[in-house]
Amino acid sequence: MYVGQAILRREDERFLRGRGHYVEDITLDEPIAHAAFVRSPHAHAAVTRVDTARAVGMPGVLAVLTGADWTAAGYGEAEGVWPVKDMSGADARTVNRPFICTDGVVRCVGEIVAMVVAEDRHQAQDAAEAIAVDYEEKPANTITARALDPDTPLVHPAHGTNEVLVTEHGLKEETEAALARAHHVTEVVVPTNRVTAASIEPRCYMGHHDTVNDRYTVWTTNQAPHIVRRYFTKSLGIPEHKLRVIAPDVGGGFGMKLYHYPEEPLVLWGAIVSRRPVRWVGTRSECLLGDTHARDHHTVGRMAFDEEGRILGVKFETLGAFGAYESQWNASITNAYHFTMLSLAYDIPAIHTTVRGVYTNATPVDAYRGAGRPETIYQVERLIENGAHEMGIDPLELRARNLIPAEKFPYQTAIGIIYDSGDPPALMEKARALCDYDALRAEQAALRAEGRWMGIGMVAFFDMAGAGPVKMMNDLGAKIGCYDVASVRVHPDGRITVFAGSHSHGQGHETTWSQIAADRLGCDIDHIDLVEGDTDRVPMGIGTWGSRSLSTAGMAVYTAADRVVAKAKRMAAHMLECAAEDLDLADGEFTVKGTDRKLSFAEVANASYHSGDRPADLEIGLEETSFFDPADCTYPSAVHVCVVLVDPETCAVTLRDYWAVDDVGTVINPMVLHGQVHGGLVQGIGQALMEECAYDPESGQYLAGTFMDYAIPHAEDVPSFGLDSHFTRALGNPLGAKGAGESGTIGAPGCVANGVIDALWHLGVRQITQPMTPKKIWRAIEDAGRAQQ
Amino acid sequence: MAEASVTLTVNGREVSATVDPRTLLVHFLREQLQLTGTHVGCDTSQCGACTVHLDGRAVKSCALLAVQLEGADVTTIEGVGGPDEMHPMQTAFKENHGLQCGFCTPGMVMKGIDIANRHAAPDEATIRRELEGNLCRCTGYHNIVESIAAGAREMSG
Numbered sequence A: 001m002y003v004g005q006a007i008l009r010r011e012d013e014r015f016l017r018g019r020g021h022y023v024e025d026i027t028l029d030e031p032i033a034h035a036a037f038v039r040s041p042h043a044h045a046a047v048t049r050v051d052t053a054r055a056v057g058m059p060g061v062l063a064v065l066t067g068a069d070w071t072a073a074g075y076g077e078a079e080g081v082w083p084v085k086d087m088s089g090a091d092a093r094t095v096n097r098p099f100i101c102t103d104g105v106v107r108c109v110g111e112i113v114a115m116v117v118a119e120d121r122h123q124a125q126d127a128a129e130a131i132a133v134d135y136e137e138k139p140a141n142t143i144t145a146r147a148l149d150p151d152t153p154l155v156h157p158a159h160g161t162n163e164v165l166v167t168e169h170g171l172k173e174e175t176e177a178a179l180a181r182a183h184h185v186t187e188v189v190v191p192t193n194r195v196t197a198a199s200i201e202p203r204c205y206m207g208h209h210d211t212v213n214d215r216y217t218v219w220t221t222n223q224a225p226h227i228v229r230r231y232f233t234k235s236l237g238i239p240e241h242k243l244r245v246i247a248p249d250v251g252g253g254f255g256m257k258l259y260h261y262p263e264e265p266l267v268l269w270g271a272i273v274s275r276r277p278v279r280w281v282g283t284r285s286e287c288l289l290g291d292t293h294a295r296d297h298h299t300v301g302r303m304a305f306d307e308e309g310r311i312l313g314v315k316f317e318t319l320g321a322f323g324a325y326e327s328q329w330n331a332s333i334t335n336a337y338h339f340t341m342l343s344l345a346y347d348i349p350a351i352h353t354t355v356r357g358v359y360t361n362a363t364p365v366d367a368y369r370g371a372g373r374p375e376t377i378y379q380v381e382r383l384i385e386n387g388a389h390e391m392g393i394d395p396l397e398l399r400a401r402n403l404i405p406a407e408k409f410p411y412q413t414a415i416g417i418i419y420d421s422g423d424p425p426a427l428m429e430k431a432r433a434l435c436d437y438d439a440l441r442a443e444q445a446a447l448r449a450e451g452r453w454m455g456i457g458m459v460a461f462f463d464m465a466g467a468g469p470v471k472m473m474n475d476l477g478a479k480i481g482c483y484d485v486a487s488v489r490v491h492p493d494g495r496i497t498v499f500a501g502s503h504s505h506g507q508g509h510e511t512t513w514s515q516i517a518a519d520r521l522g523c524d525i526d527h528i529d530l531v532e533g534d535t536d537r538v539p540m541g542i543g544t545w546g547s548r549s550l551s552t553a554g555m556a557v558y559t560a561a562d563r564v565v566a567k568a569k570r571m572a573a574h575m576l577e578c579a580a581e582d583l584d585l586a587d588g589e590f591t592v593k594g595t596d597r598k599l600s601f602a603e604v605a606n607a608s609y610h611s612g613d614r615p616a617d618l619e620i621g622l623e624e625t626s627f628f629d630p631a632d633c634t635y636p637s638a639v640h641v642c643v644v645l646v647d648p649e650t651c652a653v654t655l656r657d658y659w660a661v662d663d664v665g666t667v668i669n670p671m672v673l674h675g676q677v678h679g680g681l682v683q684g685i686g687q688a689l690m691e692e693c694a695y696d697p698e699s700g701q702y703l704a705g706t707f708m709d710y711a712i713p714h715a716e717d718v719p720s721f722g723l724d725s726h727f728t729r730a731l732g733n734p735l736g737a738k739g740a741g742e743s744g745t746i747g748a749p750g751c752v753a754n755g756v757i758d759a760l761w762h763l764g765v766r767q768i769t770q771p772m773t774p775k776k777i778w779r780a781i782e783d784a785g786r787a788q789q
Numbered sequence B: 001m002a003e004a005s006v007t008l009t010v011n012g013r014e015v016s017a018t019v020d021p022r023t024l025l026v027h028f029l030r031e032q033l034q035l036t037g038t039h040v041g042c043d044t045s046q047c048g049a050c051t052v053h054l055d056g057r058a059v060k061s062c063a064l065l066a067v068q069l070e071g072a073d074v075t076t077i078e079g080v081g082g083p084d085e086m087h088p089m090q091t092a093f094k095e096n097h098g099l100q101c102g103f104c105t106p107g108m109v110m111k112g113i114d115i116a117n118r119h120a121a122p123d124e125a126t127i128r129r130e131l132e133g134n135l136c137r138c139t140g141y142h143n144i145v146e147s148i149a150a151g152a153r154e155m156s157g
Helices: A012-016 A067-073 A121-129 A172-181 A225-235 A263-274 A284-290 A331-340 A373-391 A395-402 A424-435 A437-449 A470-475 A509-521 A550-576 A601-610 A670-689 A743-763 A774-788 B025-032 B088-095 B105-118 B124-133 B142-156
Strands: A033-039 A045-051 A061-066 A112-118 A132-137 A163-170 A184-189 A194-196 A204-210 A215-220 A243-246 A278-281 A293-295 A297-305 A311-323 A351-359 A453-462 A484-490 A496-500 A528-531 A583-586 A589-592 A598-600 A623-628 A637-646 A653-663 A722-725 B004-010 B013-019 B051-054 B057-060 B073-075
Touching (some): A012 B105, A061 A263, A172 A297, A172 A311, A215 A225, A225 A243, A225 A263, A293 A311, A297 A373, A311 A373, A373 A453, A424 A722, A437 A453, A484 A550, A484 A601, A496 A550, A509 A528, A509 A550, A550 A598, A550 A623, A598 A601, A637 A743, A670 A743, A670 B142, A743 A774, B013 B025, B057 B105
Parallel strands (some): A311 A351
Antiparallel strands (some): A045 A132, A061 A112, A204 A278, A637 A653, B051 B073
């Protein structure tokens, strides 16, 4: 069995030897031209003149294109794959993110106004700088919390409001009643900071038009190439059969590389116009500005407790950021992933939430690793933490009293979602043992007596991974079917190529999908190769996002492999003159049970293609495809505990320890799993302590244009991690596996925040917004000190 | 713009080329020599994806002009290890799952070798401090730290 083993990754050597094949590395027979863009320097402005005259004649320039040219060409706009609906089911006030400014108004810094295509990158940049654009600045607002204030400038005045939609979920009356009768009510204002994925590989696109054959090719840093092909039917009007989308090696995605960014159709447009392949490689500044941003929810939460600290109900009111326009998937956050997970790992009888999506003059928001759940977990867990302190109950003890007991699974949450399996108390007990909780509390008390500030943070939550059943996701708003696809092709020599609709950009599918296939096919893992990321080679796919690939594409591999085995057994049974049921397949051989009569897998494969002696109703060939629609999402769960030290002199936070206990069901490769958890944790820790897509509140200017200004964690900012796991089987797929890609990211912001609050509670500190920088911590301590005087 | 000529050694071979004087070393390596294992992740020398060895020390190739390197000896990730065998630091990254998407990886390996050249048995704190100029967004650093420690042990053994 390969599943369950820490098989070393089969894709590693090419990366380690510098032979990775990213979009920027690709060469073609013809010289590749370069694109450069003119972008709005203003948060909100009328564009009164775009003068390209000087640029057109500059050295090496092949094309100069503006919004007027786009309109004249009759091209279209982006299509939301998860379009916004309001509560009534009607379309909300949707304004799709434009590819290039066509209506004379720019609504956020970075919006594209013009494009230059030139022979090389320097010439393209020089010509872009020679384009003269006149702007008339308009009042702007980049702050989500202010979006609906009466005097706030409107991003889209035609709608008469900055509100995109209102959506309500849960049990309103029961939640109000719980708050009314509660022994104790905790209220916290819990905004989540605007962050961005900041993959180390910048976004990069290359377009090519084969005019002779009327075929188009796009190379893209994207996680879902078949969805890119769909996007192009709307943007450039290219039919799906005419376009090949290749997503080769991609240097990190994290959800951010799911979208039809403006530069993607523009680069292909540039190729069509210039009759040359055209590439654009994002600078870090362009990416920090133009990659979708994430989170940025402004939330007020109230939680009702009884005398013993049992949670009676929880109520949230949220302003959810859209930015200046709707990005293609953003409504999946406000309308699906935020509210569905509000019960976390707790048995909460009444939950109610209201979300108002709002426009601001900021970069569009969309899904980034966790998408809605980091917000939700942070918000609920901040209320629990404060509630425990206010009621004088140990925070772990209060959580333990509220965890969903194992015998309640499948568990129907008050918000409507059913968790299929889990055992939160077991996770909590393992976490308690792993961190030696009582010793930590004793250490905290001893240090506090010395004037040193140590805090213990924790969270306990469920994730909704593996989207998902097509019908369920359609009901939650998705316009695309959330299945996935795999083909298993057995070659006549018995070796195997697996084609999968998922995309690996760090997840290690060449290893894990091969583990699954090798077990099902009873073959050596080295006899299998994987193909992903090419719409001309892989039949169909929905792509890798939302911790979904294992329970969709991975299961399609599983299912297609089983179909191959079933067909091969019929051929083998014919050759061995026995019944198919009498055959065992192991170690590359079909054996008649109880005998030594056998055939190699390769012999059967060869006969499947080349033998005329076959069952009359058995078609030639040995290749099967599965479109796998899972029976359910998967619901991984986890408990995290951390220890923070806050320096009383500098207010700097040291994250000393971090433990995570995960239940991800069946583990395919524990080494890969741990890698996913480690990386996710550090992204969540970054959100908690240092990351922020900051705007100047007066001018709307973007302030985080380089890695000097946008702080992602360095090696020295984080500790090594202590991981443990607990197993309950997922019920929605045959392997019993649950998604594992997001657990770290979604749990860490709340866990670290609770640790810092726990360290400072005795000083009167009750809440600090993220990122919890030394300056904010210092101010919170000062404010608390003044309040206590 | 007037072109300039430069002669240097890259991965053990002497290379002479004419370049636009504003060409960065990283673009020279990637675009003129097709050594695409060296990556650009940030443009401002924070991320370290472009790390190469210059006369045996790790440097950021996005912060040097090609014309500065007359007579220099540059090693890129493609020059590490043999045709059939990986360098012990590369092997350590594989065995300790020190990479995911692979984009920061060449820079991490080049930096890891540099750390091991200067510290025979670097401890965790040393490795984390030494990695101040190399960013990874996938691994959370845990396994990169383990990889460099293991690679350094192998190199000194």
